Amino acid sequence: MKTIDEITPGFSETRRRVLGVPASIAAAFILERAGVGLANEPAQERSAMKESNTDGRLDWAGFLKQCEPVARELHKDSSAAGQDAYLHWVASNVARARTTDIPRAKVGRFGALEPSIRFGVSYRGEPFFIVEWQLEPGAFLPPHCHPNASVCTLGLEGEARIRNFEIHGEAPAFTSRQTFLVRETHNEIIGPGRINTLSAKRDNIHTFQAGKNGARGIDISTYHGPDVGFSFIDLAKTPREPERLIFEAAWKGQSV
Amino acid sequence: MKHEDLVNNLDVGETAQIAPGVTVQRRCFFKSVAVALGALSTPGFATARLGRSAERLTYEEFLNEVIPVAKALVGDISLAGQQRYLLTLASFAVRMADAPVPPMRDSGQGAGGGTFIGAIPAGDPFIVLHWRMDPGSIIRPHAHTYGNVMTIALEGGVRVENFEMIGARDFDAKGNFKVRKTQSQILTPGQVNLVNLESGYVHGFQAGARGGRGLDITTRIKERRDTTPYLNLSKKPVEIEPGVYEASWST
Numbered sequence: 001m002k003t004i005d006e007i008t009p010g011f012s013e014t015r016r017r018v019l020g021v022p023a024s025i026a027a028a029f030i031l032e033r034a035g036v037g038l039a040n041e042p043a044q045e046r047s048a049m050k051e052s053n054t055d056g057r058l059d060w061a062g063f064l065k066q067c068e069p070v071a072r073e074l075h076k077d078s079s080a081a082g083q084d085a086y087l088h089w090v091a092s093n094v095a096r097a098r099t100t101d102i103p104r105a106k107v108g109r110f111g112a113l114e115p116s117i118r119f120g121v122s123y124r125g126e127p128f129f130i131v132e133w134q135l136e137p138g139a140f141l142p143p144h145c146h147p148n149a150s151v152c153t154l155g156l157e158g159e160a161r162i163r164n165f166e167i168h169g170e171a172p173a174f175t176s177r178q179t180f181l182v183r184e185t186h187n188e189i190i191g192p193g194r195i196n197t198l199s200a201k202r203d204n205i206h207t208f209q210a211g212k213n214g215a216r217g218i219d220i221s222t223y224h225g226p227d228v229g230f231s232f233i234d235l236a237k238t239p240r241e242p243e244r245l246i247f248e249a250a251w252k253g254q255s256v
Numbered sequence: 257m258k259h260e261d262l263v264n265n266l267d268v269g270e271t272a273q274i275a276p277g278v279t280v281q282r283r284c285f286f287k288s289v290a291v292a293l294g295a296l297s298t299p300g301f302a303t304a305r306l307g308r309s310a311e312r313l314t315y316e317e318f319l320n321e322v323i324p325v326a327k328a329l330v331g332d333i334s335l336a337g338q339q340r341y342l343l344t345l346a347s348f349a350v351r352m353a354d355a356p357v358p359p360m361r362d363s364g365q366g367a368g369g370g371t372f373i374g375a376i377p378a379g380d381p382f383i384v385l386h387w388r389m390d391p392g393s394i395i396r397p398h399a400h401t402y403g404n405v406m407t408i409a410l411e412g413g414v415r416v417e418n419f420e421m422i423g424a425r426d427f428d429a430k431g432n433f434k435v436r437k438t439q440s441q442i443l444t445p446g447q448v449n450l451v452n453l454e455s456g457y458v459h460g461f462q463a464g465a466r467g468g469r470g471l472d473i474t475t476r477i478k479e480r481r482d483t484t485p486y487l488n489l490s491k492k493p494v495e496i497e498p499g500v501y502e503a504s505w506s507t
Contacts, residue, residue, distance in 0.1 A: 056332050074347075081312070081446055084350040088448070092343030095336050161498065187420075188439035189498055193335050194455065195343070202447065211498060 057098040067093035068125060075127040078224040080201035083150050087197045090220055091127065091152045095195060099156050102218060105132035111256040115139040115210070116189055128222040135160055135210035141247075143207035143233040148225030150199040150204070155190040158215035162196045163187045164203035165235075165247070174231040175252045182235070184245035190217065200224050205233060232256055287342055312353040314374075316335040322348040323379050326475070330381045333477045335454035339403050342450045345382075345406045345464060345473055350446055354410060358386055365484075370463075389463035397460030397487040399505075401427055402478040405451035405459070408441040410506060412468035416441050416449045418456035422500065422502040425457070427485045427507060435487065437499040443470065453478065458487050483507040 012082060058066060074086040105120030115136035123130040135141070135158075143165060153162065164186035171180040185203050190196055198204050208215075231251040239247050311333060329341040350375065356372035365371065370393030378384040387397070389412075397419060407416065420440040426433070438456040441449055442464075451459050461468075490502040 056334075058336060081350050084446060084448075085347050088343045088347035088350060092347060095339035095343055102302050160499065183442075185442045186439070188441070189436070193339060194438075195339065202444075209497075 002046050003208060010142050015144060018067075056096065058093070058096050058101075059098055060103060063093055063097040064125065068127075071129055075222065075224070078200070080199065083199040083224055085199060086198075086222070087150050087152055087199060090222075091154075091195045091197060094218075095150065095193065095218060099192070101131075102156070105130075107132060107134055112256055113141070115214075116144065117141055119132075121250075122218065128220050130219060131219045133208075133219065135185055135215045137210060137212050137214040139208075139214065141208040141212040142252075143204045143205050143235050145230050145233065146198065146200070146221070147204070147228050148200050148223055150222050151197065151228075152220040153190060153196045153206075153217060154220070155192050155215065155217045157217075158194060158213045159189055159191040159214035160217070161187070161209045161211070162190050163209075164198055165195070165205040165207075165233075166203060167205075168246055172251070174253070175228060177250055177252075179248050179250045181240070182198040182233070182247050182249045184239070184247065187223045190215070199218060207235075230250040230254065261465045277401070279473075292369050306395065311351070312343050313348070313351045315352060318348055318352040318355075319378060323381075324365075326498060329394060330475060330477065333453070335357070335452060338452045338454060338477070339450070340450060341475070342404060342406045346408070346448045346450070349406065349408045349448065350472070352408075355371045355384070355386060357469075360386065360388060363387065363395060364394045367396050369393070371395050377474075382473050385472040385474060386469075387472060388462065388469045389467050391463055391465050391467040393463045393467070395461040397458050397489065399485040399487065400451050400453060400474075401457075401481045401485065403455075403474045403476040404453050405475075406473045407443065407449045407451070407459075408473075409445050409447050409468060409470040411440060411445060413444045413465040414466040414468035414470070415464070416443055416450070417460050418451065419458040419460075419489075419501070420456055427481070427505065432504050434494070435501050435503045437493075437501065438462045443468070460487070461507055 036056040049098040071086060071090055074082065074089055077083075077085070103122045105122035107118035107120035110117045110119050115138050117136070117139050120132050121129060122132045133141075143163070163184060167187050168181040168183040173176045182205060188194075188196060191214065196206070200207055231253055232255070234250045234252045236248040239245050272498035299429065311390075325344055325348070326341065329337070329344055332338070332340065337450075356376050358373035358376045362369065363371040363373040371383055372389075373387045373389070376384050376386050392497030416439075417437055419435045419437050422434045422436055433457070439449070443449055451457055484506040485494065485507065488504045488506055491497055493501050
């Protein structure tokens with residue numbers, strides 16, 4: 001049977017009804033429903049098809065059970081593509097988590113920033129740990145890097161603007177106050193259910209500016225190499241190259 | 257002292273700060289191993305092909321692996337369900353080495369020439385469009401009303417921007433209304449941008465100096481609309497923060 005349909009502007013699609021669904025897939029569905037898996041089936045595939053709740057949302061235990069085993073395997077590939085596969089997998093699972101079930105952290109004030117910012121670790125697992133952040137209305141967390149790490153940020157309440165940057169050219173050691181160049185690669189609004197990611201290979205610097213109602217969210221953080229510390233960054237207010245959004249920057253250490 | 261050394265020198269139970277607001281505590285190794293073994297023994301957890309995670313997929317392998325998953329997830333069209341679906345597609349797509357380049361025609365969505373598009377074979381529940389943009393070319397911002405999109409760049413670099421109406425969506429709105437820019441992102445090979453029909457459902461592209469090439473994986477989840485709403489934007493935002501623009505629709 002054939003039907004023709006326009007699926008996107010200017011594009012028609014011919015849909016063929018395949019009577020003989022590949023046996024392996026059909027078997028996978030049948031076995032999945034029976035709670036039995038196929039050993040040769042990709043783990044992402046098997047895990048993605050599980051539903052632990054009737055509303056399709058995962059409680060916290062369901063999220064961990066579904067996300068972590070595959071995440072541990074994807075985590076073994078620390079290439080740029082491997083980190084992205086890992087990050088999108090984690091993001092796809094946390095997107096479906098019931099946000100009220102995500103553990104709350106005991107947060108503490110960070111530095112002397114005004115309006116204030118609070119952090120706390122809400123979960124420590126393998127391969128990731130989770131930091132809850134709370135930004136008062138108008139709070140600003142200065143740009144900082146996450147060397148050898150990836151972060152999946154999920155907004156839970158309120159809104160904040162997140163900007164990501166990448167080092168453009170070479171950067172000196174964290175101890176240097178010499179200027180270097182960064183390029184703004186992302187500029188987006190994060191709010192409930194919205195996700196921003198950075199990896200050790202891309203968008204590795206980020207900064208948060210809370211909106212008028214403040215914001216709360218979590219960072220799911222993972223190391224993909226040794227911990228070599230981090231640094232906040234002094235960033236020029238206006239770009240040196242406006243067209244390409246290239247800014248001058250300098251490391252400023254771990255104090256704000 | 258490096259943070260790694262600092263952590264290694266901690267006694268069990270002792271803490272140290274390693275990142276903004278992140279304090280680590282040294283924990284008992286045997287307890288961690290027990291937790292890991294517990295997770296691996298989760299019923300139904302298959303490990304046979306997990307070792308392949310570092311391999312790059314051919315386009316055909318990508319389709320074979322992703323389509324069954326996509327079919328299982330496509331039914332949830334809530335904001336979270338679409339996020340889940342699109343991010344899952346992304347987690348497979350970033351492992352793909354490249355995709356076949358089909359014959360392409362003018363996209364019909366450009367501001368001027370230099371933007372091309374063609375479909376490549378895929379299968380339910382999505383179609384795959386392969387696009388190419390000449391250096392400096394522009395795809396006008398347009399709304400996706402019935403199909404969500406996972407865009408992945410394969411070559412070059414393009415800037416993609418997403419917008420959404422402030423308040424309820426109304427693709428038939430006459431006159432001016434307000435939209436906000438929810439995202440501005442540089443897409444280079446392997447990077448993705450998502451169009452969820454519940455947020456950031458307008459996207460537009462501008463190619464960089466080297467042009468760009470990539471895929472749009474489009475999944476129809478709502479009734480088709482006959483016309484595509486194009487977004488006309490004021491030159492400057494009317495509110496710098498949070499990036500609010502005056503806008504109107506045209507077809």
